[in-house]
Each structure stands twice: as C-alpha cells, then as structure tokens.
Amino acid sequence: MEVGFLGLGIMGKAMSMNLLKNGFKVTVWNRTLSKCDEVVAHGASVGETPAEVVKKCNITIAILSDPAAALSVVFDKGGVLDQICSGKGYIDMSTVDPETSCKISEAIALKGGHFLEAPVSGSKQPAETGQLVILAAREKALYEEAVPAFDVLGKKYFFLGPVGNGAKMKLVVNMIMGSVMNAFSEGLTLAERSGLNPHSLLDVLDLGGIANPMFKGKGPEMLKDNYSPAFPLKHQQKDMRLALALGDQNAVSMPVAAAANEAFKKARSMGLGDLDFSAVFETVKLLKHSS
Numbered sequence: 455m456e457v458g459f460l461g462l463g464i465m466g467k468a469m470s471m472n473l474l475k476n477g478f479k480v481t482v483w484n485r486t487l488s489k490c491d492e493v494v495a496h497g498a499s500v501g502e503t504p505a506e507v508v509k510k511c512n513i514t515i516a517i518l519s520d521p522a523a524a525l526s527v528v529f530d531k532g533g534v535l536d537q538i539c540s541g542k543g544y545i546d547m548s549t550v551d552p553e554t555s556c557k558i559s560e561a562i563a564l565k566g567g568h569f570l571e572a573p574v575s576g577s578k579q580p581a582e583t584g585q586l587v588i589l590a591a592r593e594k595a596l597y598e599e600a601v602p603a604f605d606v607l608g609k610k611y612f613f614l615g616p617v618g619n620g621a622k623m624k625l626v627v628n629m630i631m632g633s634v635m636n637a638f639s640e641g642l643t644l645a646e647r648s649g650l651n652p653h654s655l656l657d658v659l660d661l662g663g664i665a666n667p668m669f670k671g672k673g674p675e676m677l678k679d680n681y682s683p684a685f686p687l688k689h690q691q692k693d694m695r696l697a698l699a700l701g702d703q704n705a706v707s708m709p710v711a712a713a714a715n716e717a718f719k720k721a722r723s724m725g726l727g728d729l730d731f732s733a734v735f736e737t738v739k740l741l742k743h744s745s
C-alpha cells in the first residue's frame with residue numbers, strides 16, 4: 455500500500471518510519487525539508503509540496519502541530535486542496551479543535567475527496583512501536599480503507615461517528631492528562647518539601663489505585679530535571695486551550711483544567727514550550743523557591 459505523509463515532527467517521523475518498516479511505500483513532505491532526510495534514507499520518497507504528495511498517493515496522512523498548521527497545509531497554495539479529488543482520501547491525525555476538522559472536511563468534500571479526522575492518543579514511544587490509540591471520525595469507508603495502516607500505527611482504533619467527535623475525544627483525554635500532570639507535579643513538590651523522599655512517593659503511587667504509565671515513566675525523569683521532549687509542552691498547552699474552549703461552548707465549568715492551563719502558560723513564558731510537558735513541574739518548583 456502506498457501512502458503520503460505530511461509532517462515529520464516527533465510523531466510524524468516515528469509513524470512514517472514505522473510504516474516504512476512494515477512494507478508500506480511512503481512519500482513524505484515536511485515544511486522544513488531537511489527533516490525528510492532520515493526517512494528518505496530508510497526508503498521514503500519526497501514530495502515538494504503537500505499537493506504533490508496527494509497527487510501521487512490515494513491516501514495521505516498528516517500530523518501537524520496545531521489548527522493553524524493543519525489549515526495551512528490544506529488551504530495554502532500547493533496545499534492538499536490543489537490535488538484532492540474523487541478516489542483520494544486525506545486523514546488528519548493532528549490534535550485540533552472540532553471547528554478546524556469541520557472546515558477541512560467541508561473543503562475536501564467540495565472537491566469530491568474523502569476525509570477522516572484521526573487524532574491519536576499515545577506519545578513518541580507508542581508512535582515508534584505502533585501502540586497508538588486512534589480516534590477516528592467522519593467517513594467510515596475511508597476508515598476501513600486505512601485499516602492496514604492503522605494496524606501498523608496503533609494498538610486500537612475507534613470510529614466515533616460525525617466529524618468533530620475525534621477532535622473532541624482527543625481534547626477531553628488531553629485535558630484530563632494535563633490536569634493530572636499538574637496535580638502530580640504538586641504532589642512531588644509537596645512530598646519533598648514536607649520532608650519525604652519523592653522516590654518513595656513514586657513507589658507508593660505505583661502500588662495503588664491511581665498507578666499509571668505516566669507517573670511511572672515520567673516521574674523518575676522529572677526528579678532528575680530531564681524534560682527531553684516526547685510530548686512538547688507547547689502542544690499540551692494548546693490542547694488545554696482548545697479543551698477549555700470546548701468547555702465554554704458546552705457551558706461546562708472546568709476550574710481544575712483552567713488552573714492547569716495557567717501553569718502551562720506560565721511554563722511557556724519561562725521558555726519551556728519545546729521541552730516535554732512534564733516541565734510544568736518547574737513552575738511548581740519555582741513557586742516553592744520564591745516563598
């Protein structure tokens with residue numbers, strides 16, 4: 455199967471390499487062209503524009519940073535819309551808001567093309583090992599056509615119905631994750647400041663009802679101030695912002711998520727946006743040191 459792939463950031467690089475490893479023919483495009491070199495060395499071809507990739511491939515997947523990037527790659531000159539047509543499918547796996555997905559979906563339908571939104575849950579390592587959870591919505595026929603690729607990329611995929619439902623599900627999940635990361639950071643700081651060994655806290659948490667892979671994987675690294683990016687903090691803050699907007703639209707009060715968003719904004723203002731989202735821990739430690 456031949457697929458196009460737009461966006462070779464942390465996720466896109468891992469996912470396209472995974473497709474190549476599993477025998478797919480892959481044509482890639484990335485705004486910063488030099489980031490294509492490694493996947494090309496593993497057998498990918500390169501398109502000069504998103505339109506060129508779509509022209510060559512019947513299915514094109516994208517995973518881009520945010521709504522502005524997702525829209526630009528579709529609507530700008532040389533973008534997806536220039537070549538999408540009947541018989542061609544576009545699958546956007548970026549984390550965006552439902553409005554962005556709807557805009558893309560409508561524009562592609564007007565050209566006779568097919569669209570699936572399919573944001574993913576899971577980070578750099580699940581992307582490398584094909585263990586993502588895929589949250590798809592919009593066109594069931596394209597979802598079914600993409601199953602061979604989803605089988606490589608994910609451990610489980612869901613079809614959630616009308617366009618926007620994939621984006622909403624992803625934002626709800628990441629709103630919870632961002633809030634939990636803040637509570638975890640406060641807990642680690644409270645343990646240390648009140649005279650406990652924070653490593654013992656990690657051991658205790660891991661044996662109880664709120665044990666989870668995030669505490670287990672990120673906790674020891676946070677205690678070493680290692681924030682090598684798997685999920686960049688700037689993207690987590692974008693997800694909090696988009697989830698809060700969804701809360702506004704549905705009159706859902708989310709004071710915990712709003713407070714967590716402020717902490718991620720603070721972290722961005724401290725220049726931590728490109729580090730892993732667990733670097734929000736630094737904002738809690740900063741408050742500790744200023745008292």
Ligand SMILES: NC(=O)C1=CN([C@@H]2O[C@H](COP(=O)(O)OP(=O)(O)OC[C@H]3O[C@@H](n4cnc5c(N)ncnc54)[C@H](OP(=O)(O)O)[C@@H]3O)[C@@H](O)[C@H]2O)C=CC1
Pocket residue numbers: 460461462463464465466484485486487489517518519520522523526527547548549550574575576577578684685686689690
């Ligand atoms: N990392 C993670 O753990 C996860 C991330 N996600 C989501 O997946 C998406 C990608 O994340 P990730 O790979 O980590 O992000 P990165 O920041 O590593 O990569 C972002 C990608 O978007 C491209 N891009 C940014 N702006 C534009 C633009 N205006 N036009 C064209 N391309 C653009 C970048 O191109 P360039 O190289 O030129 O900058 C790059 O290819 C995000 O929506 C994120 O929220 C979802 C699940 C997990």
Ligand SMILES: O=CC(=O)O
Pocket residue numbers: 549574575576577628685
């Ligand atoms: O969006 C991030 C993730 O880990 O999932």
